[in-house]
Amino acid sequence: MDESATRLLQRIVRRTPTEKLKATLEKWDRLTAAQRRSVDFTEPKWALIEKLVDACKENEFKMKHITELEMILVIENPNQGMWYTFQLVDPEDDAQSVDLLQFQEQFKSHLRELKRNVSVKIKKHTDQAVWIRIAWGDSFSRPNHLKPTYVVHQLQSPYIFVSSLTSKLKPLLLQALTFSTRHLAIKDANLSGRKLTAIRDLLMKEYQQVFPTKYPSPLAENNQTLSNLNIEREHAEASANRHRMAGEAFGDGTLPELQFAVYKMETKFKDPTNVAMTERDEPFRCVVKFSSTNLLESLRHCAASGLASTPVTPLLSSIPLKGRNYFVITDNAPGAASRAQQPQI
Secondary structure: OOHHHHHHHHHHHHHOOHHHHHHHHHHHOOOOHHHHHHOOOOOOHHHHHHHHHHHHHHOOOOHHHHHHHHHHHHHHOOOOOOEEEEEEEEEOOOHHHOOHHHHHHHHHHHHHHHOOOEEEEEEEOOOOEEEEEEEEOEOOEOOOOOOOEEEEEEOOOOEEEEEOOOOOOHHHHHHHHHHHOOEEEEEEEEEEEOOHHHHHHHHOOOOOOOOOOOOOOOOOOOOOOHHHHHHHHHHHHHHHHHHHHHHHHHOOOOOOOOOEEEEEEEEOOOOOOOHHHHOOOOOEEEEEEEEOOOHHHHHHHHHHHOOOOOOOOHHHHHHHHHOOOEEEEEOOOOOOOOOOOOOOO
């Protein structure tokens, strides 16, 4: 095992929680039963690293074996890092007939035509998603396996999810994906997040979308006065109305855990008390970002509880409706068509 493979193995073990490491090594199934039994997972991490490095050297493992281990960890723990979404458009006539073997061969050959010294590993997961690990090099250096790009694509679907991709390498990857999937173009889907499962479910509408039609009012106590009953009835009706509107905008089921939404504003400044800003020809530009551990659930709660006005503004309800969390807002004027763009990866 060479030095670069050793460094990658050390980093994998160092970053993996001990409780997950044992199960991951069993799924990897590269160590012998005796070697696995010899590993004491109660030892400090440095001791575990030394033990596993010695075992891998004894087995004469190469980089391809260590990258297998890394892919198992990434596939089993997909909600890490930042994931960006792209959408394939204009499929050719035979796009639906592309199978895994065709995709794998054409993707590798086309990417290697575009970029020298690139290492590609492709694995099909149990949910039929194709996982791709790419280590990039250049004309003068070998592939850097410590900074790989990960790509997730479900064949016969138009969506592709990418993590850890530089702007310099982005055109090469997108060209290879377009060619190997038999499409004519690919575009940004304007959706990103730190949880792959959340943005995938949101974009592909795979989460439970339950839209309620009626919210019952709470039962009034028998000993309340008529005045109190009327007040309670009004409050209950207002609360039910807010819940109904929140449900219409976001649904009533479990929502994908999206962490943020970004709105880039490019509109005219409108304030009669500030003539200098209002008369400027250039649009007023600013960026508004909403952040939360579960943004959609937070927005639904704000609408249902009365913290936000209802009906919910389309600026917020468009997140689950359109499967996007990046928007550009322009003036609704002739020639000012609405636009959307994705931040640079």
